[in-house]
Amino acid sequence: MAEKLEHLDVFIVEGKIDIPNSYSAGAVGSKFLIELRDNKRILGLRCPTCDRVYVPPSSTCKDCFGELSEWVEVSDKGTLLSYTVEHRSNVVQPVSPPIVYGVIQLDGADTGLVHMLGEVDPKHVEIGMRLQAAFKDERTASLLDIKYFKPLA
């Protein structure tokens, strides 16, 4: 039933938009995700012209528009470039808050990877800190096969 706002002569109609979506990772994206699942390795694509490594991989270099096919393995260790802490909950979140989202540059990559931080008190997170990927035991070819990035011991 629509709710009437008497003083405004309007009714408020509650509704939803619920459409099932299925996104293709594509051949390139699939290879990256399958490596996470099967071998706990993180791959990137390298542009030989610009000497840049994209993680996650991009099949086109945004600077020179070259078609990329040189796969390289990057480290599972990296440096925190930036972060934020989310306290409110939202249905789209992968885990319950508080969540520390970080941008991490893995050793060997020229891009930042967005992921979550774990095993660390949000108060002790610092830009520049060294982190390592912690993989799940049961993996499904998803970016969340990496549970989170934890401080490097």
Place this chain on the structure above:
Amino acid sequence: MTQETSQKPEYIFVNYSVPRIHRWSTGRYMGKVYKEARDNKRLVTNRCPKCGELMWHPEPMCGRCKVDAGDDWVEMSDTGTVLQYTYLVVPMWDPHRGERWANPHPLATILLDNGCYIYHFLEERDSEKLASVKRVKAVWKEDGERGNGINDILYFRAIEE
């Protein structure tokens, strides 16, 4: 790790379905339609002062004449004539329900007596009998079940005239 070239490549999909909840305002004009349907079991709309056309849905401005449509409200009959109809054979995903649905009631374009063309359902579900359904009258929902605008009408029933 090597892959057999004769194997089909494995492609990954990310399946994602999160319903987005919305709260839409009817605005003042559809608000009046909702009020009259709920309180008085009748359909109303407004009339353009320039071209004299009844607008469905009622709006503050007549799009054809580009003038303020104003508040010349007219009660439309809830009896009318079917112009055309169609019916779903294959269930279609209805995003407002979040599921596949083949509404068994045919959807028709109906010209209301002293009114406009509206879309609504026909009670008649037998596809053989549909071509003979011409004159129809609204079947309203019971008191206490109304408050959803034009959905306060359940469907249109064939009448003899």
Place this chain on the structure above:
Amino acid sequence: MANRVAIVGIGQTHHKSKRPDVSQPEMGNEAVRAALADADMPMRDVEAVVSTNMETFEGVFLPDHWMASQTGAYMKPGFKVNTGGTTGASGVEEAFNLVAAGLFDVVLVLGFEKQDQGDTTAAITTCATPVWGGGFATGAIGEFAKQALTYMENSGAKEEHAAMVRLKADRGACRNPHAHLRLGLNTVEEVLKSGYLVWPIRLLDFCPQSCGACALVLASEQAVKKITKKPVWIADMVTVHQLPFRAGIFGDLTGKDHYSQEIAAEKLYKRNGITNVIRDIDMAEIYEPSNWEEMNLYEHLRFCEKNEGWKMVEKNMTTIEGEFPVNPSGGVIATNPIGATPVIRIAEAALQVRGDAGEHQVTRDVKTALATALGGSNWSVLTLLKRSL
């Protein structure tokens, strides 16, 4: 005074129902690379990028942001256009305006839709909010179903005529390596055997849901000289947005409303001195989501008189070898990646003008071609292409 604008590069993907091998940006990238290769031009020469797409089909909001590195828009001006069914053509018009106004010399326009990522009818249904009544939408297809019934009743057209249109489309599609549905249909009976989706529209009467992209490179007269000897000039574009019909979204069941296609066509023909359409124009790629609609559109675009559209079909006038070919590429009924479709109409018409349509090149020499786009609620964009201005 406005610059003259020509199409100097044409590229499209091979349209399919599913493309699991590419992500959405990668699919767009295929068409972009094809258009640049056709223009023999490096990406760095493109000055701006117009993307056209209808987000709700894929469920990706602002896809041009995600796709910037793959469309070449990185560090360049980018524009995003969405006008419903006419999306692609409005994007071409945007690119055309940018070049005509002298702001850029070379603009790339990319139309794309990856329909395997969502539910098409559900997305179209979201055009109507429950405020106006819940559960009434049967998507676009319900509307076309009602129109088909009305057309049959008013004009005397029969299901056989709709089937003949479907055959013509399939013959063209089978000669078009980029088309999606290439079924190898041979007889009217085969078409009439397919089941109903929403009565009286059969499965074969309606367009597919395709994954595909189509890109065009547009250039100013100045830049054209350095790029190609075979430009296809955009002589004119006319856009008309109408209100929904009083009794319909894509068509008027009362016969009293004006179709925006008709209004746009009148304006286009008048502005360009076209008095006898099928004589002054050599072929057309029209936006026809169903075979029924194609016959109806022949009338609204003035290829023939009212209620005579089905007669053009009966006389085989609109086949590849016919007097006035329509949709030799297979049309929308063979290929429909919605955001790309109007761009494909313009691209296919341009290939005909250039003489590069390969096996589906029409027999008649094409100096002037018409490409149309149609969308709900009753919006139209018409494009006139010429070999020389």
